[in-house]
Amino acid sequence: MISDKAGKYLVELAKDSIKHYLETGEKLDKGKGYPIELDEKLGVFVTLNKRNNLRGCIGYAEPIKSAIEATIDVAIAAAVNDPRFPQVTLDEFDELDLEVTVLTKPEMIIVAHPDQYFEEIEIGRDGLIIQKGYSRGLLLPQVATENKFDIEMFLEHTCMKAGISADSWMDESCDVYKFQGQIFE
Structure with a gap:
């Protein structure tokens, strides 16, 4: 994954990106002098609390942009485009705690029977993506730990996040992926 130095850089970049956007309405330029490893394409999530x-x-669950570009994009999106919340205001900016999670590439879990997911998923290490048709839900690794989910609850909540029935993970037409995340605060 990435170094602690690069992770700390991404947290500061996320903060700067949000503040700059709230003040100017413009996207922050990635600039120069950042850790070169952040040019690698990686999945990145920004969480605001x-x-x-x-x-x-x-x-971005998939590595479609460099970590630095992805962080700028998703930091702004977490602040102003998450449909579950009103836009963050400049007045509340200083009250926010930021988390940047850098993801490994999602890996499909191949099983002959749904019971095998219990052997393949580790709470606290793995995040999940569940896809059925056009419906797709993702939960970061820390969600299971923070909510004290066991593996079955984690699978069910990921299904619900996808907007499908909680037991869809048992359906063979449903694809289950796991990934790991490196969390920086």
């Missing part, structure tokens, strides 16, 4: 409550979370 206010007084220990979720305030926004948006990300």
Whole structure:
């Protein structure tokens, strides 16, 4: 994954990106002098919390942009485009705690029977993506830990995030992927 130095850089970049956007309405330029490893294409999520409550979370599950460009994009999106919340205001900016999660490439879990997911998924290490048709839901690794989910609850909540029935993970037409995340605060 990435170094602690690069992770800390991404947290500061996320903060700067949001503040700059709230002040100017413009996207921050990536600039120069950042750790070169951040040119690698990686999945990135930015989570905003206010007084220990979720305030926004948006990300790219797939490595479609460099980590630095992805962080700028999703930091702004978490602040102003998460449909679950009103846009973050400049007045509340200083009350936000930011988390940047850098993801490994999602890997499909191949099983002969749904019971095998219990052997393949580790709570606290793995995040999940569940896809059925055009419906897709993702939960970061820390969601299971923070909510004290067991593996079955984690699978069910990921299905619900996708907008499909909680037991869809048992359906062979449903694809289940796992990934790991490196969290920086």
